[in-house]
Each structure stands twice: as C-alpha cells, then as structure tokens.
Amino acid sequence: MISNTILLDLADFIGIISFALSGFYVATKDRLDLLGIFIASFLTALGGGVIRDIIAEQIPFSFFEKSPAIIVISVLFLSILFGLHKKSKIINSKILILSDSIGLISFSISGALVGLHVGFSMFGVALLAIITATGGGVMRDILLNKIPLLLTSELYGTISLLIGIILYELNLYEQINIYTISALFAFGLIFRLLAYYRKWHLPLLNT
Numbered sequence: 001m002i003s004n005t006i007l008l009d010l011a012d013f014i015g016i017i018s019f020a021l022s023g024f025y026v027a028t029k030d031r032l033d034l035l036g037i038f039i040a041s042f043l044t045a046l047g048g049g050v051i052r053d054i055i056a057e058q059i060p061f062s063f064f065e066k067s068p069a070i071i072v073i074s075v076l077f078l079s080i081l082f083g084l085h086k087k088s089k090i091i092n093s094k095i096l097i098l099s100d101s102i103g104l105i106s107f108s109i110s111g112a113l114v115g116l117h118v119g120f121s122m123f124g125v126a127l128l129a130i131i132t133a134t135g136g137g138v139m140r141d142i143l144l145n146k147i148p149l150l151l152t153s154e155l156y157g158t159i160s161l162l163i164g165i166i167l168y169e170l171n172l173y174e175q176i177n178i179y180t181i182s183a184l185f186a187f188g189l190i191f192r193l194l195a196y197y198r199k200w201h202l203p204l205l206n207t
Contacts, residue, residue, distance in 0.1 A: 007181050008113045012049065012061065015106035015133075016068055020045040020075040022100040023140060028085035029096075030144055038076065040140050044103075045072050047136030052111050052128055056118045097196055100137075100149075105188035107133040108160040109181060112167040116176075122168045129164030130157050154195040158202060163188050 023044030027037040046062045046069075053060040062068040079085065084095070111132025115125035134150040134157060141148040150157045166184060170176050194200070 004113055004117065004176060007176070007178065008110050008117075011106045011110035011113065011181075013067075013071065015049075015103045015110060016045045016071045017075055018099045018103035018106060019048075019136060020072040021079065022096060022103055022137075024076055024079050024085070025096040025099070026140065026144070040144070041076055042069075042072055043140045043143065044136045045075075047139045048107055048111070048132040048134060049136075051135040052114055052132040055128060055131065056114050056120075058114075058118075097193070101189055101192040101196070104133050104156065104160060104192060105163065105185055108163040108188065109167065109185065111160075112164040113176075115164070116167065116171050122165060125168045126161045126164035129167070130160040133160040154198075154200050155192070155202065159188055159192050159195065162191075 020041045023041035024037060026044070027040035032040060049062060049068075050060040087095075108129040111129040112125050114132070115128035120128060130150075134148070138148040138150055163184060167176065170180055170184075
C-alpha cells in the first residue's frame with residue numbers, strides 16, 4: 001500500500017510541473033520579459049504550497065527541498081527550448097487550460113492531504129485544498145493586475161472545495177489509497193474540463 005506521504009509528494013510534483021507550465025503560458029501571453037516569466041511561473045507553481053504549509057504550521061516544503069525549484073526551472077528551460085511560447089494561440093490555449101486544470105486538481109489533493117495529516121476539520125481540509133490550488137495563481141494574477149481565475153473561471157474554486165470534502169469523507173472510512181486518489185484525480189480533471197468547455201458557472205447575482 002502506498003503511504004499518504006508518497007501520495008502527497010506525487011500530487012505536489014504533478015501540481016508543480018503543471019502550474020509552472022501554466023505560469024509560463026500566462027507570462028508569455030502577457031509578453032513579460034525573462035525575469036517576469038520566472039517570477040510568474042515560480043509564484044504559480046509554489047505560492048499555494050507555501051501558504052498551505054504556513055497555515056499548517058510547517059516549514060514550507062520548497063524552502064528546504066531543492067526539487068521544487070529544480071522542477072520549475074526545468075519546465076521553463078524545456079518550454080523555451082522547444083519554443084512552446086511560439087506555438088499558435090489555439091494550441092497555447094489548450095495546453096494552458098489542460099496544465100492549469102491538472103495543477104488545480106493535484107494541488108487540491110495535496111492541500112487536503114496536508115489538512116488531514118495535521119487533523120483539520122472538514123472545513124479546514126476543504127479550505128486548505130482551495131488555498132493550495134489557487135493561492136499561487138491568485139498572487140500571480142494580482143501581480144499582473146488581473147481578476148484572479150478563482151473569482152471568474154468556470155467552477156474553478158468549487159471543484160477544489162469538492163475535492164477537499166470528498167477526501168475528508170474518504171479519510172473517515174480509511175479509504176485513501178492510490179486507487180481512490182487516482183479516481184478522484186480523474187473525476188476532478190474531467191469535471192474541470194467539462195465546466196470550462198461547457199461554460200458551467202455558479203449562479204450570478206443580477207445588479
């Protein structure tokens with residue numbers, strides 16, 4: 001049986017790779033210089049995890065491990081090497097949505113697992129899931145003077161909260177393992193992509 005620590009590390013690494021690529025595309029789309037691309041990618045990939053660990057009263061993982069920074073730098077190097085920033089807008093858009101969705105689901109899972117590890121309630125677990133998944137992107141969007149995706153995009157934060165709640169319930173019945181995590185990842189990713197392409201939203205209040 002794979003331990004929760006290994007599942008957490010796996011979810012973190014997948015999330016870092018996906019959000020580093022997402023940050024790269026957002027930065028190149030906004031025509032930032034090389035430093036701006038690095039800052040946007042690092043914020044997107046690592047910002048949420050730093051906030052998560054601080055709330056959980058832990059030393060942020062990326063502060064004492066070299067691997068997160070190495071992963072982000074490697075993603076940026078390979079993206080530039082293969083000229084991903086020069087691809088057509090249609091391809092860029094699809095890769096951006098896919099990488100951002102994978103990052104969202106992966107970090108929602110890792111945030112919830114950390115919340116469970118430190119003994120948070122269902123509210124705390126769900127909140128840590130959404131903070132981990134969206135914190136870096138929110139900081140990036142604020143830095144770029146944009147309305148964060150969390151507040152506008154199709155069920156973005158809702159899916160993250162739902163994943164946190166489901167993981168909390170799975171933990172109550174001791175059913176967290178590689179199979180349930182994989183099924184939850186697939187469910188979350190499909191849900192997010194359907195919400196995006198079919199324009200599903202929570203109800204809007206008329207003004």
